[in-house]
Amino acid sequence: MKLRMTKRTALLGLVAAALIIPGVKATSADSAQSATGVSIPQAAQMDLQSGVNPFSPSTVTTSTTPYAPSGGNWQNIGGDWRWAANGTGLQIASTWAKINGHIYHFESTGWMNTGWYKEDGTWYYFQPSGGYAGALHTAGWLKLGETWYYLDPTTGKMIADTEKIINGKLYLFDIDGKMKTGWVSMSQGWRYIDALGDRVFGWLKLNGTWYYLDPSTGIMQTGRRAINGTTYVFNSSGAMSTGWTKLKEGWRYSDSNGVEYLGWLGLNGAWYYLDPSNGVMVENASKTIGGRTYTFDANGKMKTGWVSNSDGWRYLNASGYETYGWLNDRGTWYYLDPSTGIMKTGRHTINETTYVFNASGAMSTGWARLSDGWHYSSTSGAEAVGWAIVNGYWYYMDPSTGIMVANTSKNIGGKTYSFDASGVWRS
Incomplete structure (x- = not known):
């Protein structure tokens, strides 16, 4: 039969879709013919075959609560399905109706809704085709295209802009009712939802990049985190760092496996020192390490050769520590104070x-x-x-x-x- 959709196509971009419910196998529905030879919804067949006495409303019926008409039959007028009272032929309109165990909604013109329908700010879904065309979807999960929705099995109302526990699992839905997948921003931080709507916990690899989601909350981690006894660094986007990363405390370095370096680091011919207590690179300062004093420039590189400080010149050998006493540099003799290392x-x-x-x-x-x-x-x-x-x-x-x-x-x-x-x- 020919059906008319009522949901705005901009929402889903679908004219008609097969109903697929997680864990429920779809079945085909038979159709029947009325006395006029017009195909009718299966949900109405029993009314036509049972000989139920028709109800005879004197006016158009309007209601916001589904009710069960005492009799009537389906009519197809110009491709639109309507329910008409036996005997009078009057059509119900602007109302919800429960017919043969299924809930339908009829517009003010009397035609039966199919597809999406919005009332008082809430969306409902009526089967667009098949043996139960027009019946309110009350089976919970609804898949249209590649998108999952959930409609309350009791009321048929679409769940939107909230989170809901379904069969013991928490799912998130956006303002259009779509089950959220991928990265989702919440008040506590970012979470990642897989294609089945499940929150991801622990390590996550996306497009070659590793992330870590808190095992308890699923919140994406940033900054410096110890995981199973190993310290890793995650940038502000949550990506696990390799190489240099600057956090608010300063620069840090991680190897190709994301493990944070501590202590001395030799890189591209230069030496750096990552504080063992916090992993922060020492920069633009002097630091005593293992009983020797080393000096690092603004880029964190250990200085060698002549270094000028406020108190004078010092000489740092190839190993980076200060020289004391006599020094022969390229054939010229210098003398560095035995106590301070200051050049005389x-x-x-x-x-x-x-x-x-x-x-x-x-x-x-x-x-x-x-x-x-x-x-x-x-x-x-x-x-x-x-x-x-x-x-x-x-x-x-x-x-x-x-x-x-x-x-x-x-x-x-x-x-x-x-x-x-x-x-x-x-x-």
């Missing part, structure tokens, strides 16, 4: 020998001018004091300061000597 400049006595270091910290050999004057050191770096002959000329270095005497006369050992502006002894 100026005049310093080391193991009873005095050395002179220029402003760059390099140990001087030969002449060196400091803020207090000229000094002279031998090829070993030891500072000359007293008389010194350089390039055939005599100079005198003050024994107490090491400063070259120049442009003056000076009594040395009871005898007066004169020195020119260059410090050379003249007489």
Whole structure:
């Protein structure tokens, strides 16, 4: 028979659909012919065969509660099915009716609803075709296309914009009544619903990316989480991290299996340190590790070579820790304070020998001018004091300061000597 749909096609984009209920096998329905040869719904066949006395309403019947007419028959007028009273031929309209155990709804024009029907903000579904065409769907689950709906088995009302426990399982439905699948945002956070409407718990792999849903609540995890004794990092989208990830506490690193690194990490020729207590990369700071102090730049890389701090220059060897005492860097000698590691400049006595270091910290050999004057050191770096002959000329270095005497006369050992502006002894 020809049926007319009443649900807006924009909602489902379906003109007619077969009814499929989870766990229930669909069956075919027989049809019958009226005396006029018109095919009629199976639900009405018993009325036509039983000889029930017709009811004779004097006016069009309207009601919001299904009632059972005392008699009548189905009529097909212009492709629309109607229920007419026996004898009078009057049609029921704008009402719900229970006919032969099935509930139907009739529009104001009297024709029987099929498909979706909305009343007082609630949707109902009437079979669009088959032997029970027009009968209210009260079997619970309804699959149209690839979408599942659930209609209350008692009232036929579509469940929408809520969650509902059905046969002991919790299902979620959107505002259009569709059972939710995939990622669903709730007040507690994100959950994932599989194609059967089941919430996923624990590990979930989607399109090559791993996620972790709390085993108790199903809430997607973000940030740093310990799972079965292993720590993993999940970004703000819930994806398990591999490689570098920045959380609010700082940068972290995870291997290809998502396991968080702790302690030293060598990567692309550079060394990093992930704090063992929280996994956060040390950056732009110095940290004592295993009794040695290491310095890390703003990108977390362990520094090597010369490093300038507020208190002066230090030298970090290839292993990243500070050097103390004498240092030969590319053929030049430097001296780092044995206690602080700070590079020395100026005049310093080391193991009873005095050395002179220029402003760059390099140990001087030969002449060196400091803020207090000229000094002279031998090829070993030891500072000359007293008389010194350089390039055939005599100079005198003050024994107490090491400063070259120049442009003056000076009594040395009871005898007066004169020195020119260059410090050379003249007489």
